[in-house]
Amino acid sequence: MIPGETILEVRGLTKRFGGLIAVNDLSFDVREHEVMGVIGPNGSGKSTTINLISGALRATSGSVSLEGHDLTAVRPHETARLGISRTFQLVRILPALSVLENAVAGAVFGHKRRWGRKADVFATDLLERVGLADKVAVPVSALTYIDQKRLELARALAGEPEVLLLDEWLAGLNPSELQVGIDLISSLRAEGRTVILVEHVMDAIRSLCDRCVVMNSGKKIAEGTPAEVLSDPHVIEAYLGDA
Amino acid sequence: MDVVISGLLLGGAYALVAMGLNLQYGVARIMNLANGEILILGGLAAFWAFVSFGLSPLLTLVIVAPLAFIGSWAMYKLLLRPLVRRAKTRGQLEVDSILATFGISFFLVGVMVSLRAEYFTYSFLATPVHLLGTTVAANRLVAALIAAAIGGALYLWLNRSRPGMAVRAVAVSPEAAGLVGINVDRVSAFAFALGGAVTALGGCLISTFVTLDASSGVLFTMKALIIVIMGGVGDIRGAIIAALILGLVETAVASIIDPGLTLVAAYAIFLAVLLFRPQGLFGQGNA
Amino acid sequence: MPDILRGGAILLAVLAVAALPLLADGYWLSIAVTIMMYTALSTSWALFSGPTHYIALSTGAFYGIGGYLVATGMSDFGTSFWTMMAIAPFVAALLAGAIGIATLRLSGVYFVIFTLGLAEMIRNLVSWVQNNFLGSKGLYVLTELEERHIYWMLLAVTLAVFLFGWRLGRSRMGFALRILGNDEEVARHVGIDTARTKVLLFMTTGFFAALVGAIVAPRYYYIEPNVVFSPELSFLVVIMALLGGTRRLYGPLLGVIPFTLLWEVVSASFPSATTMVLGLAFLLIVYLIPDGVTGLIGKLRKRSVP
Known part of the structure; x- marks a missing residue:
C-alpha cells in the first residue's frame, strides 16, 4: 500500500539515565500504512525509543506526537487509548x-x-x-x-x-518459525497497518520495512530504504565495531 | 539542645537496627517483618542475663550476636529459601515472604509472651552524664557509642573487604554477581544472618534505656522499615541519616507536643518520603 | 431454567440465614454476628487484595473509623446513630483514596508497611484529639438495637458485598483487575489506568470496613479507641480470607466459619496463646495451602477426574 500522511512525529527525543544518554536528539516521521524499522547494534537505544513512544518511560526532552496529540508527558494507558499498541521484547502473556x-x-x-x-x-x-x-x-x-x-x-x-510497536518480535524464533513470523508481519503490512519494528534480524528488515532508522549510541546515524541504509558506510562501521 | 542530643542518641540505635533490616532486604531481598521480634529477643536476652546472672548487657552482646546469627541463618535456610525457590514471579515471592515473616513474627511474640508476659524492666547505667551543657542518661550514651562502633565496623567491612564486596555485588544485581562467580545463595543467607545478628545487638542496646515487652517488636519493625525506605534500599549512609532524622523528629514531637504522637510523627515522615522521594533521600532512580 | 433454580436456591439460603435469630439467641447468636461481620470484612478485603496481591492491613483502621465516628458523633456532637452510620463509610473511603494515591503506585511492600501501623497510628491521633480538644468523657453508643438487629444489618452488608463482587466479576473493571494482577505493565499498555483501578477498589474495601465498624459499634456500648482500632482484626481478616481462598467470591466464607469458631475457643480457653495461633495460621497458609481451601478443593476435584 502507498504510504499516506505522517501519523507519528518524533522530534529531538532525548532520554538520560543519570550520566548515560540512552537516546540523543532523535527525530523521525512515520507515515500511515508504512512499516518503519528501527535498527542498530545492541545498546544503541532502540528499546528505549520504543519505551519512550509507548509511554513506559518519560523523555528527558524532545517530543512524540500521534496525529497531533502530544504523547510526551502521557502515561502508558493513555498512549494505548490514543492508538499506540506494543508487544514486549520478552514476550509477556x-x-x-x-x-x-x-x-x-x-x-x-x-x-x-x-x-x-x-x-x-x-x-x-x-x-x-x-x-x-x-x-x-x-x-x-x-x-x-x-x-x-x-x-x-x-x-x-x-x-x-493507529501504530503498532513491535519490540524485537522475531527474536528467539527458530529458523522455520522465523519464516512464519516474517510472513505474518508481511501480511500486516499488506493490510496497510502502520508498524514500527525494532529488529535485529536483517532478512526481516530487508523484506518487511519500507524505511529504516539506524541508531548507534543513542543517535540516528542513517535513515532511508533498507537498501540505502544497509550500504551506508556509517552503518556498516557501526555494526562491525566502533573503531 | 536536649532534644537534639537525645534525638541523635535514639537515632543512633535506630540506625543499627535499620542496617540489619537493610542487609536482609537489600541483599537477600526478603522483607523481614519479624525483624522487630529479633530485636525484642535481643532485648529479652539482655534483660534475662542481667536479672538472673547480673551479667552486664555489654557482655550479653557477645553471646547474643552468634546466637542471632545462627537463628537467622536457620530461619532463612529452612523457611524463606523454599519460598524463593517456589516463587514464579517477584510479586509472588513478595507476598509469600510478607505472609511467612508475619507468621514468624507472631510465633516469636507468642513464644516470648510465654517466657515473660511483663515488661522487661531493669536498671543499667542509669546515671546522669553531662554532655554539651545538657544531661543524658549514661545508658543512652553508651548504647549510641556502641551502635556507632558496630555500624562503623560493618560499613568498613562492607566497603573494604572482599566478602563485603561480594555482599554489595549481590545487593546490586544477583544475576550479575552469579555470573562473576559469587555464590549468590550463600551470600544471601549470610547477609540475612548478619542482618539478624545486627538487629539483635540493637535490641540489647535499646533495652538498656527503653522498656520493652514481648509485643513491642512491630513498632520497631515499622520504624526500621520507614528508615530503610527513607534512606534508600541498600544505602547504608542514607539509612544512618534517615535514622537520625527519625530519632530527632520523634524526640521533638514527644517533648514538644505529646509523647503519644511519636508514631504519628513517623507516619508523617513516611508519607512525605512516599510522596516526594520514594527512591530514598539520596536515590536518583527514575520515577 | 438452571439460572432460575440457582437463583431460587440462593434466595432460600439467604432466607434461612436471615431466620437464624428466630432460632438461636445468646451465645450462638453472638457467634453468628461475629461470623457475619468477618464474612463481610474478608470478602470485601479479598475483592481488592485477591486480584491485586496488595496485602492490605488497614481493615482495623477503617473498622475503627466506623466505630469511633459513631461513638464520637453520638457522645460529643449529639448526632444520631443512623446519621453517623451513613457518614462513616464515606469518610473511610476518602481516607482510603488518599492512602491509595500515596502508596498504590509503589511496590506492594510499601503498601503493606503503610497499612501495617495505620490502625495504631490513627488510634494515637484520635486519642490525642479526644484528650486535648473534645474532653475525655466516655464515648457511649446507646441505642435500642439488639443483637438480632445488628445481625440483620450485617447480613444486608454481606449481601451487598457479594452483589458488588458478583457485578464486579462481570464488569470491565473486574477484568481490568485480573489483568493487572497478572502483569501490571501489560495492563498499562493495553490501556488500563491501573492506579485509578486500584485506588477505587481499595476505597470500596475501606467503605465496607467502616460500615461494618459503625454497625457493630452498639455492641460495645462504651467505645475506647484501644478496642475499635484493633491491629489484630486486620490480621484476622487477612488470615480468614487467605485460608478460604481469594479466587472465588465465596472463598473467604469458607475460611471465616472455621477460623471464627477456632478463634472463639482459643480466646476463651487459651487467651495467652492467641498470638501464637495467629502465627501458626499464617505459616500454615503460606507453606501448606497457598491457594486456600477453595484452591485445595479445586485441586482435589481435578485429581479425581481421570
Whole structure:
C-alpha cells in the first residue's frame, strides 16, 4: 500500500539515565500504512525509543506526537487509548487468563473499545488471523514460543491501534518459525497497518520495512530504504565495531 | 539542645537496627517483618542475663550476636529459601515472604509472651552524664557509642573487604554477581544472618534505656522499615541519616507536643518520603 | 431454567440465614454476628487484595473509623446513630483514596508497611484529639438495637458485598483487575489506568470496613479507641480470607466459619496463646495451602477426574 500522511512525529527525543544518554536528539516521521524499522547494534537505544513512544518511560526532552496529540508527558494507558499498541521484547502473556481472554484484554481498554460478545467475537477473529484458531481452548502454559508471540500480537492488534510497536518480535524464533513470523508481519503490512519494528534480524528488515532508522549510541546515524541504509558506510562501521 | 542530643542518641540505635533490616532486604531481598521480634529477643536476652546472672548487657552482646546469627541463618535456610525457590514471579515471592515473616513474627511474640508476659524492666547505667551543657542518661550514651562502633565496623567491612564486596555485588544485581562467580545463595543467607545478628545487638542496646515487652517488636519493625525506605534500599549512609532524622523528629514531637504522637510523627515522615522521594533521600532512580 | 433454580436456591439460603435469630439467641447468636461481620470484612478485603496481591492491613483502621465516628458523633456532637452510620463509610473511603494515591503506585511492600501501623497510628491521633480538644468523657453508643438487629444489618452488608463482587466479576473493571494482577505493565499498555483501578477498589474495601465498624459499634456500648482500632482484626481478616481462598467470591466464607469458631475457643480457653495461633495460621497458609481451601478443593476435584 502507498504510504499516506505522517501519523507519528518524533522530534529531538532525548532520554538520560543519570550520566548515560540512552537516546540523543532523535527525530523521525512515520507515515500511515508504512512499516518503519528501527535498527542498530545492541545498546544503541532502540528499546528505549520504543519505551519512550509507548509511554513506559518519560523523555528527558524532545517530543512524540500521534496525529497531533502530544504523547510526551502521557502515561502508558493513555498512549494505548490514543492508538499506540506494543508487544514486549520478552514476550509477556497473562498467565492466569485463557488464550481468548488474553486477546480480549487488548480489545476492552484500548483505542477502539469493545466489550462482551463483541469483544469475544473480535478477539476470536484476530486469533484466527494470527494463526491460533486451533489453540483457543489450550491453556496458555501449553503454548509454544511462537504461539505466545502470536497471542501477544493478537492482543496488541485487538485495540485496533493507529501504530503498532513491535519490540524485537522475531527474536528467539527458530529458523522455520522465523519464516512464519516474517510472513505474518508481511501480511500486516499488506493490510496497510502502520508498524514500527525494532529488529535485529536483517532478512526481516530487508523484506518487511519500507524505511529504516539506524541508531548507534543513542543517535540516528542513517535513515532511508533498507537498501540505502544497509550500504551506508556509517552503518556498516557501526555494526562491525566502533573503531 | 536536649532534644537534639537525645534525638541523635535514639537515632543512633535506630540506625543499627535499620542496617540489619537493610542487609536482609537489600541483599537477600526478603522483607523481614519479624525483624522487630529479633530485636525484642535481643532485648529479652539482655534483660534475662542481667536479672538472673547480673551479667552486664555489654557482655550479653557477645553471646547474643552468634546466637542471632545462627537463628537467622536457620530461619532463612529452612523457611524463606523454599519460598524463593517456589516463587514464579517477584510479586509472588513478595507476598509469600510478607505472609511467612508475619507468621514468624507472631510465633516469636507468642513464644516470648510465654517466657515473660511483663515488661522487661531493669536498671543499667542509669546515671546522669553531662554532655554539651545538657544531661543524658549514661545508658543512652553508651548504647549510641556502641551502635556507632558496630555500624562503623560493618560499613568498613562492607566497603573494604572482599566478602563485603561480594555482599554489595549481590545487593546490586544477583544475576550479575552469579555470573562473576559469587555464590549468590550463600551470600544471601549470610547477609540475612548478619542482618539478624545486627538487629539483635540493637535490641540489647535499646533495652538498656527503653522498656520493652514481648509485643513491642512491630513498632520497631515499622520504624526500621520507614528508615530503610527513607534512606534508600541498600544505602547504608542514607539509612544512618534517615535514622537520625527519625530519632530527632520523634524526640521533638514527644517533648514538644505529646509523647503519644511519636508514631504519628513517623507516619508523617513516611508519607512525605512516599510522596516526594520514594527512591530514598539520596536515590536518583527514575520515577 | 438452571439460572432460575440457582437463583431460587440462593434466595432460600439467604432466607434461612436471615431466620437464624428466630432460632438461636445468646451465645450462638453472638457467634453468628461475629461470623457475619468477618464474612463481610474478608470478602470485601479479598475483592481488592485477591486480584491485586496488595496485602492490605488497614481493615482495623477503617473498622475503627466506623466505630469511633459513631461513638464520637453520638457522645460529643449529639448526632444520631443512623446519621453517623451513613457518614462513616464515606469518610473511610476518602481516607482510603488518599492512602491509595500515596502508596498504590509503589511496590506492594510499601503498601503493606503503610497499612501495617495505620490502625495504631490513627488510634494515637484520635486519642490525642479526644484528650486535648473534645474532653475525655466516655464515648457511649446507646441505642435500642439488639443483637438480632445488628445481625440483620450485617447480613444486608454481606449481601451487598457479594452483589458488588458478583457485578464486579462481570464488569470491565473486574477484568481490568485480573489483568493487572497478572502483569501490571501489560495492563498499562493495553490501556488500563491501573492506579485509578486500584485506588477505587481499595476505597470500596475501606467503605465496607467502616460500615461494618459503625454497625457493630452498639455492641460495645462504651467505645475506647484501644478496642475499635484493633491491629489484630486486620490480621484476622487477612488470615480468614487467605485460608478460604481469594479466587472465588465465596472463598473467604469458607475460611471465616472455621477460623471464627477456632478463634472463639482459643480466646476463651487459651487467651495467652492467641498470638501464637495467629502465627501458626499464617505459616500454615503460606507453606501448606497457598491457594486456600477453595484452591485445595479445586485441586482435589481435578485429581479425581481421570
